[in-house]
Amino acid sequence: MSSPRFEANAAALAxxxxxxxxxxxxxxxSGVPMALTLEIIRxxxxxxxxxGGPTAGIQVDMLIGAGCVASVEAAGxxxxxxxxxxxxxxxxxxxxxxxxxxxxxxxxxxxIAGEKRxxxxxxxxxxxxxxxxxxxxxxIITNPFPPHQPLVVVPAINPDISIFHAPLADEHGNxxxxxxxxxxxxxxxxxxxxxxxDKIVPEDLAGNAELAPGLLASHYIDRIALAAxxxxxxxxxxxxxxxxxxxxxxxxxxxxxxxxxxYLHRALTPRGPAQ
Amino acid sequence: MSNPMAGIARSDTxxxxxxxxxxxxxxFGDGTFMTAGVNSPxxxxxxxxxxxxxxxxxxxxxxxxxxxxFVDGGAEAxxxxxxxxxxxxxxxxxxxxxxxxxxxxxxxxxxxxxxRFAGTFGAASLFYLVRNIVLFFPKHDRRTLVEAxxxxxxxxxxxxxxxxxxxxxxxxxxxxxxxxxxxxERFTLVSVHPGHSLEEVREHTGFSFDVTDRVEMTAVPxxxxxxxxxxxxxxxxxxPYPDFARKLLARQ
Numbered sequence: 001m002s003s004p005r006f007e008a009n010a011a012a013l014a015x016x017x018x019x020x021x022x023x024x025x026x027x028x029x030s031g032v033p034m035a036l037t038l039e040i041i042r043x044x045x046x047x048x049x050x051x052g053g054p055t056a057g058i059q060v061d062m063l064i065g066a067g068c069v070a071s072v073e074a075a076g077x078x079x080x081x082x083x084x085x086x087x088x089x090x091x092x093x094x095x096x097x098x099x100x101x102x103x104x105x106x107x108x109x110x111x112i113a114g115e116k117r118x119x120x121x122x123x124x125x126x127x128x129x130x131x132x133x134x135x136x137x138x139x140i141i142t143n144p145f146p147p148h149q150p151l152v153v154v155p156a157i158n159p160d161i162s163i164f165h166a167p168l169a170d171e172h173g174n175x176x177x178x179x180x181x182x183x184x185x186x187x188x189x190x191x192x193x194x195x196x197x198d199k200i201v202p203e204d205l206a207g208n209a210e211l212a213p214g215l216l217a218s219h220y221i222d223r224i225a226l227a228a229x230x231x232x233x234x235x236x237x238x239x240x241x242x243x244x245x246x247x248x249x250x251x252x253x254x255x256x257x258x259x260x261x262x263y264l265h266r267a268l269t270p271r272g273p274a275q
Numbered sequence: 276m277s278n279p280m281a282g283i284a285r286s287d288t289x290x291x292x293x294x295x296x297x298x299x300x301x302x303f304g305d306g307t308f309m310t311a312g313v314n315s316p317x318x319x320x321x322x323x324x325x326x327x328x329x330x331x332x333x334x335x336x337x338x339x340x341x342x343x344x345f346v347d348g349g350a351e352a353x354x355x356x357x358x359x360x361x362x363x364x365x366x367x368x369x370x371x372x373x374x375x376x377x378x379x380x381x382x383x384x385x386x387x388x389x390x391r392f393a394g395t396f397g398a399a400s401l402f403y404l405v406r407n408i409v410l411f412f413p414k415h416d417r418r419t420l421v422e423a424x425x426x427x428x429x430x431x432x433x434x435x436x437x438x439x440x441x442x443x444x445x446x447x448x449x450x451x452x453x454x455x456x457x458x459x460e461r462f463t464l465v466s467v468h469p470g471h472s473l474e475e476v477r478e479h480t481g482f483s484f485d486v487t488d489r490v491e492m493t494a495v496p497x498x499x500x501x502x503x504x505x506x507x508x509x510x511x512x513x514x515p516y517p518d519f520a521r522k523l524l525a526r527q
Contacts, residue, residue: 027349030349053349054349055394055396074394075394075395075396075397076379076393076394076395076396077393077394078313078393078394080313080314081313081314081338083314084391084392084393085393088391089390089391089392092381092386092387092388092391093387093388093389093390093391094387095387098386099386099391101380101386101394101395102394102395103395103396103397103398103399103400103428103429104349104353104396104397104400105350105353105357105397105400106399106400108349108350108353112350123400124357124400124403124404124437124438125399125400125401125402125403125404125433125437125438125439126399126400126403127403127430127432127433127434127437128376128427128430128431128432128433129395129399129402129427129428129429129430130380130385130426130427130428131380131395131399131428132399133427134385134386147436148436149434149436149437149438150434150436150437151437151438179345179346179347179348180348180349181347181348181349181350181351182348182349182350183348184348185350237340
């Protein structure tokens with residue numbers, strides 16, 4: 001059984017992401033790898049094709065603002081309770097990035113097909129939506145079985161790389177994602193899985209009956225790096241809530257290009273997370 | 276039974292928000308499981324009010340970990356909807372049209388919109404699955420209630436044979452309440468809120484709609500509803516929406 005390699009830090013993981021890669025990322029508050037995101041920006045990655053899980057937030061907004069992104073496939077990109085994602089909206093309005101609109105269950109279905117190495121998956125509804133009109137890769141088929149109704153099918157999503165942050169890993173390379181089952185699908189669908197974690201323990205978590213159901217087993221993971229507080233300032237349930245003041249500061253700063261640049265400069269200046 | 280409202284000032288007046296909360300809660304009818312999405316304090320309050328008057332009703336509130344009963348990742352709520360287990364959902368958006376299509380994507384051309392918004396989220400699929408969908412567009416003007424939306428994020432108008440466990444049923448605004456007839460693909464005006472009129476609704480609505488012989492007035496919140504909104508509903512709301520909950524109290 002293969003085991004992941006442990007890297008020294010998030011920067012070592014960022015180095016493994018080639019320009020132009022398709023990169024799957026979690027929805028906000030589901031293990032967003034913010035420390036790794038800053039390293040991707042610092043490394044000056046370009047042309048990334050981001051895929052939401054199924055939505056995206058501050059992480060993708062920052063990557064867009066930093067010029068790392070060529071396209072975004074997502075059911076929504078926003079700052080949640082803080083409103084629109086300013087750099088995302090500006091980039092779409094300015095034609096600077098390609099937007100591939102989706103709808104949440106279709107993206108979930110794509111990852112699930114992807115992890116099974118099936119070519120496609122059916123999703124209910126979606127008829128009449130312009131999301132469907134603009135997705136040449138989505139098709140309407142007739143169910144080959146009774147009652148032979150029309151169905152929308154979406155292709156498998158097999159990202160080059162899935163990245164996320166998790167509370168816990170063990171020295172065998174098992175990673176605990178808890179309730180975030182979609183992270184398992186996104187990892188198993190991907191060509192490569194890079195994970196940062198708050199903590200690495202010696203105990204084999206696969207032998208822990210309480211934690212095992214929430215584990216992504218080591219054989220799905222390529223590299224793990226310790227990055228304590230690596231989801232900050234987003235929330236990492238059940239470990240820590242969001243840092244509301246920091247997220248407010250980002251939402252305010254990112255309204256303008258200049259404000260975003262100032263925020264990013266500060267964020268890239270070496271320092272520890274607030275907690 | 277002790278009165279949980281003891282000490283709270285009673286008043287016969289009600290705020291605009293309270294009218295919307297009470298009106299929306301009545302639309303949930305015999306629903307049993309509602310999910311209130313992100314940035315939805317009034318729908319969340321309406322769900323919490325419905326819980327107070329219907330013990331069989333439950334609302335999951337985004338942003339309140341104590342009201343997030345999903346344990347199996349982000350796809351679970353959508354699977355629940357497909358199973359017919361998600362009764363009630365409230366959708367907003369940038370635009371709504373006379374066929375109950377909603378736009379959550381952008382104003383102007385696509386994909387390079389003049390004004391881009393967040394995206395469709397789950398709406399395109401949920402429009403066929405959630406039994407009782409309420410469209411909530413508080414801002415009621417011709418830029419919002421339009422003849423045809425710029426981008427159909429979600430539409431209920433699909434093949435008759437398609438799998439369906441629900442559809443949009445209501446459109447609630449700051450001025451009035453419409454009911455949606457999926458067969459006719461049209462809205463009918465149900466009632467206008469106190470202080471508003473049919474003429475005013477026509478003037479500010481960009482799509483044509485049906486009216487019945489007699490246009491009703493939307494029922495004002497009852498004393499019991501107001502007390503519940505100002506008591507247990509506000510308390511439950513103060514965790515996910517502290518600012519909104521404070522504002523509700525400040526109105527007294």
